[in-house]
Amino acid sequence: MDGNYDVAAIRREFPILERKVNGFPLVYLDSAASAQKPRTVIETQREYLSHFHSNIHRGVHALATQATEAFEGARETIKGHFNAAENAEIIFTAGATDGINLVAGTWGRANLTASSTVLMTRLEHHSNIVPWQILASEIGFKIEVIEIFPEGTIDLEDYNAKLALAPSLVCFSHVSNTLGTVNDAKLLTSLAHDAGAIVMVDGAQAAPHMNVDLQDINCDFYVASGHKMYGPTGIGFLYGKRALLDAMPPWRGGGEMISSVSFDVPTTFNVPPYKFEAGTPHISGAIALGAAIKWMESVGLDNIAAHELALTEYAHDKLLQIEGLRIYGTAEHKAGVVSFLVEGTHPSDLGTLLDQLGVAVRTGHHCTEPLMDWYDIPGTVRASFGAYNTFDEIDALVAALERAIKMLK
Amino acid sequence: MGNMKLLEARQNEIVEEFSMFGDWMEKYEHIIEMGKELNPIVENDKTEDNLIRGCQSRVWLAARKEEDGTVLFSADSDAIITKGLVALMVRVLSGAAPEDIAKVDLHFLEDIGLNTHLSPTRSNGLASMVKQMKMYGLVFSARS
Known part of the structure; x- marks a missing residue:
């Protein structure tokens, strides 16, 4: 067939x-809940844990160098596969949910006010709704819902009407996890940009099923989960445009995300992506996610x-x-x-x-x-x-x- | 005034009933049959207050204390397999003394190989219903 x-x-x-x-x-x-894993993913994770596990970015010894290279190599793979402009735009997260919470907790907290409006579609997964509701209950902005047609597609007329409310942010899923609808991410993004909004795309269900070109879509943020694209659980990524990431305040504090820490003068922060990667990341997961993406590319x-x-x-x-x-x-x-x-x-x-x-x-x-x-x-x-x-x-x-x-x- | 033997006998009766079935399909057919036969909860009791929300199916549970001190349960579910399992629970616990309901070890689902339905991860509302039934037992025994 x-x-x-x-x-x-x-x-x-x-x-x-x-x-x-x-x-x-x-x-x-x-598989929409979670995809199974090919041998290369299982082997890559085993290989890392058996031969070159070490903490990354800080040691001078051989293992630390090897682990760091593999970890950053996975970032490079993601950047290449999803066509981000630079590696700094790919932030490792625990998954799509974690990425959305990061955007809500940093960009959202810094940019949304009581008079803001956030648009999201009727199709959204709870993970693209609840982080914004939690933030809204704190800040007081308004959430408006973009309606859909019974077949599960976005009502563009309603979308345009809601865009007239001058929203600060538009959130939509690239592919609906429940209905399978593929939204025209490029069109929705361009309409939102025309209305002056920032665009956050939940790509959890799109990444395993199609080539995604982030510069072509031109969205501001995009998230995906590793385990849905044949990789391990507990790892995913957030893509953000460099200028936005530079301007965003840090999220979680800790090691790795700082430039310099002091009790006497203000602590300064690292540059993206590290600014948003506090603590030791899921190193084996990231490396195996790189292998998963290469596997998808090989097919x-x-x-x-x-x-x-x-x-x-x-x-x-x-x-x-x-x-x-x-x-x-x-x-x-x-x-x-x-x-x-x-x-x-x-x-x-x-x-x-x-x-x-x-x-x-x-x-x-x-x-x-x-x-x-x-x-x-x-x-x-x-x-x-x-x-x-x-x-x-x-x-x-x-x-x-x-x-x-x-x-x- | 408790009669734990009654609850034990009821559980054993169900285990014996299920031992007649050879494979899972017959077991489920029997459960579905019981779901269909369960006397529907009176509409008045099918309220938000009596609703136990599972992730997958909804369960309603109502309880009242009879004059003889025993507890009468009625229950319903929108899913028929859940309803059949609910019917089994009602069959064991309804009409029992509240202190027995609170204390009883419900082993029959495990005995008939259906204990996965009681696991909280199953999200069918059954585990929450059992907890709620025991809670009624506790409350009604405290009041007597």
């Missing part, structure tokens, strides 16, 4: 895909995207043959996610029975309660795809679903 894409060879690189669950071969359709993100698109279309066709099944999120541009409900069944019941049949899906509100409330549903069943998923696995999902529905009805 998709030419030369050797999914069998890709699957062999993922040891976890060999295991069974409840006696059935694992059908892992939850080719365009190839991964084409494969996932084929899987998504196949899943749509097959699932819609099930009576009473409704798909949530039917935008023309989608990435790797199919959310659905079956009339007369509860998503949690379907998830429980699918698990018994070895099929791992996510059920619930997917940390997007405002979106679920808008659809007036308790949640959905979400099947999400990665580079390693197969058409057979979608058949297995459909067969398991039919069995589960029969039991529940």
Whole structure:
């Protein structure tokens, strides 16, 4: 169905895909929650821990030099892959959530006032809502919601109307984790810039599925999580334009982020990215994230995207043959996610029975309660795809679903 | 006035009932059946106050103390498997003495291999419901 894409060879690189669950071969359709890890990621982390672990940026010995080079090499890989202008614009964080909290805690605290407005879409994950709500409760700025159409796309008319409120900041997800909608990040950014706003993009669900060119999108901030792009948990990055990062106050205080510390004269701070990387970072995670990105590049993100698109279309066709099944999120541009409900069944019941049949899906509100409330549903069943998923696995999902529905009805 | 033997007998009865089923599918079919049969909670009791929010499914639990001192539970859930598990809990604990409810060791789910449903990470509201039932037991025994 998709030419030369050797999914069998890709699957062999993922040891976890060999295991069974409840006696059935694992059908892992939850990559949007977290992707599995290829051998090169596992090996890179093991290699680091076994051969050259050391603290970075401070020692003069061989191990410290080697670890520092690998860590900074990973930053270089991220900068190159996402086409940032310079390495200083890539800040290692614990993940996308951590990156958003960093922007809220520094840029937000320094630039938002009681009379500010922050725009965000109805599609957002809680991690792109709550940090701003917490800050709003402190500072008193207003949060306005950009509405969507029932298919899960942003209502541009409403967006333009809200931009007329002269917001200081616009936050949106590049790809919706619940519906799979791919937002036109470049267009949304340019409209926001025309209105004088700073733009923060949550790229957690986009980074594993497509080539992302940050200078082309031209957003001011972009965050992603390593574990969703086949890398380790606990590591991710924040991209910020250099001029903004230079002007932003530091976030967490500690080692590494300082220039000079004194009890007598004011402590001075390091330059970006180090200004925002207090303490010993997740060194092995960063290095392995570099390996994960190189792995995605070796397969080719365009190839991964084409494969996932084929899987998504196949899943749509097959699932819609099930009576009473409704798909949530039917935008023309989608990435790797199919959310659905079956009339007369509860998503949690379907998830429980699918698990018994070895099929791992996510059920619930997917940390997007405002979106679920808008659809007036308790949640959905979400099947999400990665580079390693197969058409057979979608058949297995459909067969398991039919069995589960029969039991529940 | 407690009668812990009653609760033990009820749990054992359920364990025995489930021992007849060969595979997980039959077990779940039975749970689903019980979910369907559970007397629906009276609409008046299906309030926000009685709602126990799980991440995945919602559970309502109401309790009242009868004149003989025992506690009567009624419960519901929007998910049928959760509702079946809720029905099992009600079957064991409803009509028991409050001090027994507070103290009882609920082992039957583990015995029938369904204890994963009680894990707090399961987020189906069942673990919170059991905690709430025991809380009612504690409160009602303190008042008597």
